[in-house]
Amino acid sequence: MDGCTDGVSGAASLDPVARLDDVGEAERFERLTMPLLGDVARFARSLTRDVARADDLVQETYLQALRGWRTFRPDADPKRWLFTVCHHAFLRTSRREAHYVDAPEDDPELESLATASAHYAAQQSGAAAAAERMDLGPAIARALDVLQPHYRVAVVLVDVEGQTYEEAAEVLGVAVGTVRSRLFRGRRLLQDLLLEYACDAGFHSARPSPISPAMHGLTPAARTS
Amino acid sequence: MTPDQATPPAIAPIDCETAVRRLWDYLDGRLPAVSREEVEAHLASCALCAPHFTFAREMQTALAAAAPAADDADAPLRARVRDALRRHVTTNLAADPGDTDEW
Numbered sequence: 001m002d003g004c005t006d007g008v009s010g011a012a013s014l015d016p017v018a019r020l021d022d023v024g025e026a027e028r029f030e031r032l033t034m035p036l037l038g039d040v041a042r043f044a045r046s047l048t049r050d051v052a053r054a055d056d057l058v059q060e061t062y063l064q065a066l067r068g069w070r071t072f073r074p075d076a077d078p079k080r081w082l083f084t085v086c087h088h089a090f091l092r093t094s095r096r097e098a099h100y101v102d103a104p105e106d107d108p109e110l111e112s113l114a115t116a117s118a119h120y121a122a123q124q125s126g127a128a129a130a131a132e133r134m135d136l137g138p139a140i141a142r143a144l145d146v147l148q149p150h151y152r153v154a155v156v157l158v159d160v161e162g163q164t165y166e167e168a169a170e171v172l173g174v175a176v177g178t179v180r181s182r183l184f185r186g187r188r189l190l191q192d193l194l195l196e197y198a199c200d201a202g203f204h205s206a207r208p209s210p211i212s213p214a215m216h217g218l219t220p221a222a223r224t225s
Numbered sequence: 226m227t228p229d230q231a232t233p234p235a236i237a238p239i240d241c242e243t244a245v246r247r248l249w250d251y252l253d254g255r256l257p258a259v260s261r262e263e264v265e266a267h268l269a270s271c272a273l274c275a276p277h278f279t280f281a282r283e284m285q286t287a288l289a290a291a292a293p294a295a296d297d298a299d300a301p302l303r304a305r306v307r308d309a310l311r312r313h314v315t316t317n318l319a320a321d322p323g324d325t326d327e328w
Binding site: 029030038042055064067094115116120131137139161162183184187194 | 240246273281291292302307
């Protein structure tokens, strides 16, 4: 790190070889990880939804990562590693503050059905057409803010950060099936919110309602919040 | 067709419910080839299902675009993190090598 050795010479009681090795390792750590700070900051903000808490989380992430640096495998993905450290730190803080509630297991295929059912109902009411005229960017950001953390982080990792299911499972420390169920539920909830925003934006017909089983050949899933 | 050219398995027509159950796996590219082709054949002929998939795909596109490139807005945070790392190095160089947090 730039200027780091300035502090080393003042620590006269330390083994010089060990100090240089640690300083060299810290410099290697920084070269590898600092270019990823923007990605980590974005991920942290998606977890905390608060910029100040996110900045604290980013700092804690980098400190934790530096402490565990010697366990980092050279062939590992540093971005995924930092995301894992970040998420772990977030969980530790959230559970200590009693903010975090574990997600129930959802059925992914039922979520796919519910997604299509809701969209079909929105087509009938005209909300789908209104959603198609909406600028999805700001609406997506607003909707992500509302999602519960375990659904939001699954959507952020896979759909925003482009991680695979397996990579997201590694970051979150859960099974791939759990990622899949949270992801599908999160996407369905996002769609529901987008259609609701389309209604709020000025479409004045009736809000989307569950369709009957006879329509469209779909089995409506129970809608839970 | 030469003898060593395998005949691909014929795809079977699927109903709307089957197609929709495969919605996210299809959009995520996680379906086997035959299942994917069955969905595509269904979408090509079903005016009811195609809009569901289109809207879902547009939502995924908007999500992917929600990751902006890093810019100078992170500069203060970058400086803060660098300072914290340097303080850690200069005050913990004598730390027990085993003193690492498990994470």
